[in-house]
Amino acid sequence: MDLYQAVVLAIIQGLTEFLPISSSAHLILVPELLGWQDQGLAFDVAVHVGTLIAVVAFLLPEITRIVPAWFAGWVNRQWSNDGQLGWLVILATIPVGIVGLLAGDWIEINLRSAMVIAASTLLFGLLLGWADRGGDKNHKPMTKLGWKDTLIVGSAQALALIPGTSRSGITMTALLALGYTRTAAARFSFLMAVPAIALPGLLKSAELAQSQATTNWTMLAVGVLVSAIVAFLCMQLFMRxxxxVGMLPFVLYRIFLSLVIVGFML
Structure with a gap:
């Protein structure tokens, strides 16, 4: 992998991780369509570290309230609203963690095909459009989020292990369908991204540490830096x-992308 490929893939990761269009689909498809060699595990870890840095920086005001409040609640077993939000983020992470441990390898082997990506891109894109159809009328703020809705959203997040689904897309879809505002849906989806990116990243890092592959630290640094900058700017623009605007542009893009994938397969 040369510098040009590293920059392109890092930009793709930064753009697609938090938009409802599936980063995994793009990172699988772009190298395949352009005839590039697989970027390798080390680079995948690097760009995910970059997006993790970006989302932590973007949510720093919330995180600096939530984390201390969650720990403080253990003193008398009473948690403030911020502490309870910490519990909800943990609860939302459990389903994807269980499914990832039990079926992650099977999904990686059997569901990384272009046909699966095309189908999931189209299906979950249409589902996003359906959920957003009444988005202007949705009124629930994030403070209304309870454990039942959180379990639903967390279970939806587990579907994101299927390439083409989009973790941010499926979680926003679930929140919109439950009546939350677009801003609340995006904000909680971003909060859920912190453990959802960090935990698999740790597992991949452990796997990388045991491998004998040669590491190109320059390419990894480029991946971290570029993906972090692009992801941070992308979240800023998305929230604005x-x-x-709603989700319609992303729904249309997903439909277009699925048709392009099918066209290349024919």
């Missing part, structure tokens, strides 16, 4: 217009 999502309440006004």
């Amino acid at each position: 217009f999502v309440e006004r």
Whole structure:
């Protein structure tokens, strides 16, 4: 992998990780369509570290409230609203963690085909459009989120292990369908991304540490830096217009992408 490929893939990761269009689909498809060699585990870890840095930086005001409040609640077993939000993020992470441990390898081997990506891109894109159809009328703020809705959203997040689904897309879809505002849906989806990116990243890092592959540290540094900058800017722009514009542009893009994939397969 050369510098040009590293920059392109890092930009793709930064753009697609938090938009409802599936980063995994793009990272699988782009190298395949352009005839590039697989970027390797080390680079995958690097760009995910970059997006993790970006989302932590973007949510830093919330995180610096939630984490201390969650720990403080253990003193008398009473948690403030911020502490309870910490519990909800943990609860939302459990389903994807269980499914990942039990079926992650099977999904990796059997569901990384272009046909699966095309189908899931189209299906979950249409589902996003359906959930967002009444987005202008949705009124629930994130403070209304309880454990039942959180379990539903967390279970939806587990579907994101299927390439083409989009973790942010499926979680926003679930929240919109439950009546939450677009801003609340995006914000909680971003919060859920912190453990959802960090935990698999740790597992991949452990796997990488045991491998004998040669590491190109320059390419990894480029991956971290570029993906972090692009992801941070992407979240900023997304939050500015999502309440006004809605999800339709992303739904249309997903339909277009699925047709392009099918066209290349024919």
